[in-house]
Structure formats: C-alpha cells, structure tokens
Amino acid sequence: MADTPSFKPDPHRFEVSKRVLWIDRFMNSFIKIGGVGVIAAIFGIFLFILAQITPLFNGAEVRPVGTVEFAEGEYAIFGIDEWGELPFMAGRDGVFHFTDLEREQTTDDEKVARRYTVEDGAVVVGERGQFTRQVFEDETYQHVKYDSGAKQAVFSSARGTVRLVKVNYRPVFDESLRTIEVELETESPYQLGEAGQAIVDVDVLEAEDLRVIAAVQQNGEDSNALNLLFFKAGTGLFDEGGLTLQGSVDASGLVENPVKVRVNGAGDALLVLDDQDQLHYLRREYDESVAGDSGGGGLLGGLGGEEDSDEPKKAPYKFVHVQTIKPLGDRPESKIASIDWLFGRASLVITGTDGEQRIFSSYSQKEGGLTYAQINEFPNLEGGADRFDYSRRNRGFLITHGQNVKLQYATTGVTRWEDTLEYIPQLAGIGPKYDLLMFSDGTGKLNLSYLDDPHPEAGWKAFFGKIWYEGQPEPQYTWQSTGGESSFEPKLSMMPLIVGSLKGTLYALMFAVPIAILAGMYSSQFLSARWAKIIKPTMEIMASLPSVVLGFLAALWLAPILETRVPSVVLIIVLIPTVSVAFGFIWSQLPKNTRTLVPEGAEFWALIPVMGLVTWIGWELGPALEQALFVVTDEATGKQVADFRLWWPEATGTPFEQRNSLVVGFMMGFAVIPIIFTIAEDAMSNVPIYLRSASLALGASRWQTAWRVVLPTAAAGIFAAVMIGFGRAVGETMIVVMATGNTPIMEWNIFSGMRTLAANIAVELPEAAQHSTLYRALFLGAMLLFLLTFTVNTIAEVIRQHLRGKYKAVSD
C-alpha cells in the first residue's frame, strides 16, 4: 500500500502557463498601441493637409545676407541678373560697375536657397572680381532710370535725347558648370521733339515686337510738350528681326502742362499726369492723314534722299483723350508723388505726398473701350514714395519712404513685409525671381537680403474675398489658375468652387430627398415583409454603383437624351406624383373586393405599370408642350421655332448647356438616394412598435399613424439622413467631372454646368507643381471638403445616437 499513488494535487495546476500570460500581455499592449496608432494615423490626414495649407497664410520672410562693396561713387541705378550672381551699379556718366559674387554650386534644382560666402557681413567677391564697363562717352545725362523688367537703363538729357542701354545677362555653360556673362548694348541716342527741349520725364515700353519711348519735355515758358517715338519689329529692308524706328508722334496739346507720362503694356495707351494732379488716359489711334502723306514711301521713307530727309519720319498714329481721372480727388491737400507700373504694365501704383498708395487698373467697359479705375488701396505710408520697384513674377512691389520699406501685394492689398532700415535707401529693388531684395544708400554699398515669399498671391482675401483683378470691371470671385501670358495673375478664389459644390448638391438633393424619404416611409411603414427582403438589398446595390459608371451614363447616355427632351422631363416630373396620388384616390374609392386585388403592402407593384404609362405619355406629350410654350423667333429666318434649348437663354438670359446641373442632379441624386433611404428607413422602422400599435388601436389609419406618430418621432433621424446624403453629394467627384463642363462659374442656373471643389482637385492636381501656390490652394479645397463633410456627418451621427437613446428611453 505504500506505493499507492498519491493524489496530492499539483500545486501549479491552477496556474496559467507563463507563455500564455506573456502572449496575453504582449497582445494587450500590441493591440492598444496598434489600435491607438491606427486611429491616430487616420487623423494624421487632417494634420497633414493642415500642414500643406498653412504656408498660404504666412507672410514673407526677409533675411539679410550681407553687403557687397562697390567702388565709392554716386550711383543712380542698380540691377542684378536672374541668378543673383552679377549685380551692377551705375551713375549718370554711363560707367557700369559689376561685381561677381562667388557662389557655391548647388546640385539640386534652383529652388534651393543660394549660399553666398559671407565674411563679416560682406559678400565675398568671386574669381572674376570687380570690373567696369563704359558704354558711351559723349555726354553726361541728366536723369537715368533702370527698368528691371526689360533690363534696360534709360538715360535722358537736357538736350532732349534719350539713350537706351541694355544689360544682357547670359548664362554660359561649361559642361555642368555655369557662369554668367554680361554684355552692354546701346544704340545711338534718339532725339525727341526739338533739340534743346530738356526731358522732364520719360517712359520706355520695350516689348518683343514693339518699342515706345514717351517723354515730357520742357518747351520754353508755356506748356510742356509730349513726344513719342515708335519702333516696330523688323519690317525694314536691312534690319530683319530687330526693331526699326517707325517714326515720331507729337501728342502735345491734348493735356495741359503734362508732368509725367507712362506707356501701357500694349503700347496703345498713354497715361499722362498734369500739374493739377489729374491723370489723363490717351488712346492711340491710327492716323490716316499721316499714313496717306507718306503714301507708298512709308516704308522707304527712311532711306533718305527725299526733301524731308532732315525732318524725322512721322508714325501713323494720333492720340485721343478718353478719360480724366483724379486719383487723389478726395484728398485735396495731398499731391501725387509717384506713378509706376506693376508687372504687365496694366496696373499703376500711384502714391501721394500724404502717403496714399492706390492701384489703378484698366478694364474694358460693357459699352466697349478701356477705362481706368482704382482697384485697390493700401494704408498710408508716412509720406510719398521715394523709391519703387516691381516684381517680375507677380503683382508685388517694393516701396520706400525715408528709412521705411514695405513689400506690398497689389492684387490682395496685403503688406507682405515691412521694416525700418538703418539708413535711407537711395536705391531699392526686387530680384528678378522675387527671391532677393536689394537696398543701397547710393554710395556703393549694396545690401542683399533673401526674400522667402513663396505664396504672395495667397491669403484669406484671395481665397474667400471679392478681388478686383486687372482687366475686370468689378471685384469678383474668380477661379482661373493658369493663363496664356507670362504676366497672367492666377485667380484662386474658392467661392465659385464652393458655390459649384453646393449647386450640384442642392439639385441632387432636390431630386433625391423626396424619393428617398417617401420610399423609406413606404418601406418601413407599409411594405410587406416579403418584399422588404428583396427591396432593401436592391437599394443597397444601388449605393454601391461606382460613380464613374454613373458619370459615364450621365454624360454619354442621359445628357444627349435629356438635351432635346427637357419639356418631356418637366412633364414627367409633374405627372408622376400627381397621377400616383390620383390613382391612389380613385383606387381607394373602388368597392372593397376590387381593392383587395392589390393587397396592402404591395401597392408599389401596381404603381409600376401606371408609372410606365405616365412616363410614356409625358415623353410623347413633351414636344407638344414645347410647341405650345417654348417658342422663339429665329433671328436669321424670322420663323417661329419651338425649341426649349433656344427658349431658355432668351427667357432667362442664362445659357443652356448639354452637360448641365439637371443631368448632374439626376445622376448624383441616384448616388444619394440609397444612402438617404437606408438611414431614413432605419430611423422610421426603429420607432417603438407600441407607439404605432397605440395609434392604430385608437383608430388612426395607417397613413395617419405614419404621418402623425412615426414621422415626428423619427424627424431627427430623417434630418440626419439628409445631412449624410448632403455629405456624400458634396464630395462626389467623377459624376461632376464627367457630366459637366467644369467651368468655375457663380450662378444657380439649372441648365449650366459648374465646377465643384472635388472636381477641381481631380482636374488640376495632376498638373500642379509640388508646393506651388496652386498645389496648396488645391489642398485648401481638400481641407474645406474634409471639414464640411466631417462636420455635417458628425452632427448627423450625434443626432442619430441621441435618437437611439430616446427610443431606448421610451421602450424602458
């Protein structure tokens, strides 16, 4: 018996194996970390998009680099090449001083910030060192100014001559090493007006195929003279390709006492300031008398040998006075201090002695012809502008008064950057790539600063405010991200896109909400359980139809059908509900044994043939309705034509397009119906059964129960359903991309298209360069969509949860 097995229990039998515990502990933390991680990652989307758009709302950053020392002297102009390597300063004597800045060659693309070698705040001069070039020796000119856009210095003299000096920068590639070379190019001086008339003010337009020199000149004791020289692209016999002198135009007399003159970008308008602070807009017109005078000799006139050989040729133009503007008319004590063009020579910056800064721009009027008006105004400076320069990339400009400097953006009216320098800048300029600022006290010290302002055209006002763009008659909301010309200003207003999104959504909901809610009500209250089993999955399949399919059908199948049959569609939309109700009424009046042919809960089957018939009737009657109501007179033939497509624009003044909001609303409604249906149905069928039973027991009919008891109880849930439908429709992309013309317009016309936020991203993001303003603006659109749908859905979800709680409370 001694070896009877002892039944001493294993003391460890209730212990869990270590391995299980370890795994359990590991899985515990793994799932927690993983779960939280996944959820955090999902919300990372929001943060990422936020990070993409924040730079849009930042101001400019300016960082001083150092000082470049030029030889001591009096300098009147300065400039720099596009690569920021070879700045120059020059005086009125025509001696150009260049300094070669050493630069570390960077491997990445040019966006990488340049790195000058800086020692003790001075930029070290590179291998080629400093050199000077003298382009003329004939005389010293009275004034000189430098147009950094055309890279051309304009010297003007007291004799009435103008000399142009072009600073041609050229990159020279030795394999991958790049250096900048410079060449100064000048022509012999041009005489304006009569010799000896000192030039007061001069403006030169230098375009590819056109050059206009306009000058205000002293004319003895009476009123100043206004003279112009026109050059045009090489039609001359000996000078193919270059600009040749076309002739002079004397525009004196149109404006009394001109003081300043500016030529616009097309060379067809002059803006002349008189001594009364009035700005005159003179339009260039073709002068037949001059053209007739020179006759056949017009081309060859310059060859000389004729009797008027010492008389300068006349260009076949004359000027007409169009408009007088008083830029500072409301400020009588202030005088105009400066007028300067912005990039593109369509807008003027006018400053007053009291510090006013106003932007004037031209636009075409409805009646035809250009006119100038103030489009923007900045807060006052301390006084009039001393120095001015404009950006060659955008509508930014640099303005100084005393020691104060400001970098402004004309379109949005925003000050990008401002500072007070330690000295009074005699020269101030923006680098050609809008990445450098240059200041000099005029004695030979050139101070360079990096300018980091990647998105000057962005900002709250640009995205959400009305902006008066160049060439537009009034402030507008416009989306137009790309344009043909280099001086095009991108217009990035979100408003047309938001309106487009809401428009599409509105029409979709107008179509979808009634159908979906009615269907939901029928399905939850009246439909027999047998059919519900088939109907609900059908609706769910409808929800899963890819939107690209709906878009394709909308554009290539539905749009062509609807285009010619709008009256039929209108008729069908009206007929179907009325006939359904009428049919229901008649049916309920029938004797009982007839009525039982259609059992309760199967009415919709009976309706299908009725609706088919009604649709057919509506379809066939449509043309007759068109004949009766939508008749227009064809202007060409005078015949009466019954065509809704012609009638609509005539009656409403809004266009009729084949791919319009009706088509989009119909197809997008299609995408939204099942969503609203499912949620609304859910809300109504979850209404506690005894509420319905009580109502029915009290003698209410099934409709009265549904209308008075179920609907009010489930109203919040139905509202939530509509909101979720809204969320889906607002972000729908493919249907809109395919079924509309994608034109960003701000109108609610049902027969025109639109561009939505979502479609805009799909259309433009593939072409947008990373981190460009457009790229970030598209992310702003994405953010708006995200916020909109997220907020709407959250509200809807909270309502639904609240409702669920309420039902629970009722049933407890």
Next chain:
Amino acid sequence: MKLEDLKQRPAGEPMVWLTAMGLALGTVMVVCLLWVIFVNGITVFWPKPVYQLELDANSTHRVSAETNVFAGAISMDREITGADDGTREYQFFVGNKDIYGFMYKFVPQADLVESDRTKLTQPKDIMVAERLEYGNAIFYPVSMQLGTNEVLRAETPDFTTKLYALVEECNERRAKYTALEKKDIGRINHAIRKIDIQIKALTANKTTKEVQADAALTAQIDAKEKEKEKWNAEYEILAKQAEEMREAQEKDSLTYRLVTGEEKTLPLGDFVHIYQPNQFGFGDKVGFFVSQFWGFLSENPREANMEGGIFPAIFGTFVMTVLMSIAVMPFGVLAAIYLREYAKDGLFVRGVRIAVNNLAGVPSIVFGAFGVGFFIYMAGGTIDRLFFPDYVASKVPYFGTGGILWASLTLALMTVPVVVVSTEEALAAVPRAVREGALACGASKWQTIQRVVLPASAPGLLTGLILAMARGAGEVAPLMLVGVVKLAPELPIDSVAPFIHLDYKFMHLGFHIYDVGFQSPDSEAAKPMVFATTFLLILLVVVMNLAAILIRNHLKKKYSTSAF
C-alpha cells in the same frame, strides 16, 4: 353609413400611394439603369448582320462619293429628332475607316431606295474583318497572294477555309513574337535601363573633364558600358528573331473590294479575325459571342484603347484590390478590436467611434490629394533619397511618383473606416455569454479573442473586407491622382525579378471607362467598348456586394437563433 364609410375608406390612402411611388421609382430606376448597362454591354459581342443597301439617287447621306451603294451593320435605330411624323433614321457601322475616314454614318430611312426600306438585303458572302489598325473592315474578298507569285482567286472553292487557316497561323505567330518582345526583350530593357541610371548617377554633377580625370570612375563606367554591350548583343539576337517573325506576317496578303468599289491589299498579318456574319447560324453566333467576350477579357487593348481587350485593366484592378486588402485588413481589424474589446467605453471612445465612422463619409478625392502629398511626395521622395540615390541623381523618380503601391495604400486608408465599422459590428454581435464562457474556462483575454470571438465574427470581417474591396474596385477619383494610367506598358506582376513591381503604374477598369469615354478622339466609336467595360465593372461590384449582403444576412440569422 358613416361608420361603414370610415371602415371602408381609411384616411390618407392616396398619400400611401404617393410613398409607394417613391419606392417604385427608386427600384425601377436601379433596374432600368442596370438593364441599360446590361443590354448595351452584352450586345457589343453579339454578331450583327451586315446589310448591303442602296440610297436614293439624290441622297446627301452617301458613304462614298462615287456610288449610292454601301454596306454596314445597324448600330442605332431612332426617330429623327425634331421630326413630328415619326420618320426614323439608322446609324450604320460602315467600318473601313482607312478609306472612308469615319466608321459610323447616320442614314434616314427615307433616303433608302424603295425596295430597301421594307426589307434590308443581307448578302451571304460579305466578310467582316477585325484588323490591327483602323478598326473593322467590311468587304468582299477578291484574291489572296500566297508568297510572291501564287494567287488564289476568291471563287476557288476552299478559299475561305484557306484564308481562315492562314489568319489563324498569323495570330499564332503574332502571339509568339509579342511574348518574345514583352517577356525577353522586356527583361533586357529593364536591365539596360537600370545600368543607364547607374551610369547617369555616377556622372551626375561632374563635368566631362572631371570624369576623364578620375581613373577609377572611368573604369567603373567602362565596366557598366561593357555590361550594357552584353545585354545589347542579346537584345540584337532576340530582336532579329522577332523581326523575322514580323516579316513572315507580311508574306501573304489579301486583296478585297469594298461595296463602294475601292480595292485594297493588306498583309494577312494585319488581320485579327475574319468572319461572314450573314452565314452564321445560332450556334455560330453563340460561339462568336463567347470568343469575342473571351478576347475582350484576355487581350491587350489596341488603337488607343478603343479596340481589343482590357486584360491589363482587369489585372491592374485585381492586383490593386488585393494589395489594398492586404494593407487594410490587419489595421482595420486591429483598430476595431482595440475599440471594442480593450478601450474603456466612455465619451472618448464614443467620439473616436463617431469620427472613424464619419471618415467613411469624407470624399474620396480628399484621400487622393492626401495620397499625392503624403505617399508620393513625402514618403516616396524620402524612400528615393534614402535607398535609391541613383534614381534621384538621374532625376528619374522611383517611388517618388504615382504607382500601384501608393494607389493601394491610398485606397486602404480610404477603406479603413469601412473595415473598422463592420468588424466592430461583428465583434459586438458575438454574445456576451460566449465570451464569459471562455473566460470562465480559464482562457486569457487574448485567448478568448483569438479562439472564440474572432472565429465567431469571421463572416462579419469578411463582409467588411468585401465591402471595402467593392468600394476600392469601383473608386476612380483618387486613383487618377496616385498612379493610374491610360496605357501601362508592363503589368505590375510579371516574370522579371523582383516579379512584383510596386513602383509600376497600372491600368484600372474604372479609369478605363473614364479615359475611353472622355479622352478618346472618337467617343461614338468608343461607346461599345465603354459599355462593355462598364458591364464588367458593375458585374464585379454587384457580385461582391451581393456576397457581402448574403453573408451578413446569414450572420444575422445565426446569432438570432443561437442567442442564449
């Protein structure tokens, strides 16, 4: 009387009928839409009879300037728009785009000669040919040139059998050389491209002089160049083989005459399929239908995607969906298990749940934009900088551009909420008693989840996955931004190492619909193709959704009966 009336006629019956209208309208519209797609999609492959017709002498709808006669298959039969008397017009598919310049022609019924208006003539021996270029041709054969001197007239008794056999032979040869070009030559091109990028990276940022001065570098480059030579030599051999086969395609040719009189001679290698639709019996038609449909599924697209098959699009959609599922499943399930089993139910978790739920409602294009910014530029750019400096140096982005990996991840992110929500539902449906039973038996928490809860909720997980896949397969807007292309030269999975190319761009059924329907030069000619593709996509999505619904219903039943 009054009471009776009340009993018989309950109030508001017409309004009930109005709500019935809503439901009827909704269901009828879905059915109609599916029907339109089905009919238009399926009839693309059904052979249509070809008619030979004559126009009135003064008709302005001539197909050819020379004659009033023409041949074609009816593709549309409709009432003339604006006509009140119900006169009809036909749209004929006349083919022969190389000669006529168009493929479709509208002809009013009234323009046909008297005899043709009532009965359209179907010539027995007219032939339709699918060609590699210019779409279909409709013609009468004249003769076949075999080799250089043998000519076989169309009147010869075994002409058609011989013709079909030779076309079949050409097809086989074409399959051979395309395989050669795609597989072997593709592999070589791949290798050469890689070497080129390495060479470019070696010489980047250096001047020729510097490179020449650096002996080690020159040696390296020479070695690479030698390697390239070797590949090139191999390429030459294969290219020659392919070229020989291509030449063989030109050996025999067919001369045919159009109904309108023009004659043309084409090498047999240019034909894909020749048939005589007017001689088809029902069996032939079915056979033709099946072979056409199979061709559509298995072939590569031709002629700007407007002809041929859509195999690369099907394959691309499939691979992308699978990759997406692999990415979405673990993360979605993980998050759901955390939310349902681990997190303490409170305001925070409720908030997270609502937010995750609502993320499913955020527009897909927002995810697309995120994919571009985050995956392509940020993640892709970083990967390129860290691991593929060669590509960065030669300015060819490797992962820093759209590709199937980024597309899958973008869609995975978009569908995570779908999976989370349905997994949570499935976990919640597992009765509490089952859990408690497991715990009472001594199982740890993870063991309970792993062995009891997850298996019980597997069908729910599957439902979530299927729903996510259906959504992913049908989504186009975000894909347009992150790597879908209209024509991908190579499939994302092939026989060239590393076999799965996550960086490749790919084709997609949904994008194919958009591209062919909207970007092709001739949208009328592209319509059948688009409808067929649409049909396929709808079939895919509907089947997936039906499966999900069935599984869910099954699940519901299971738990409603097995409740404790």
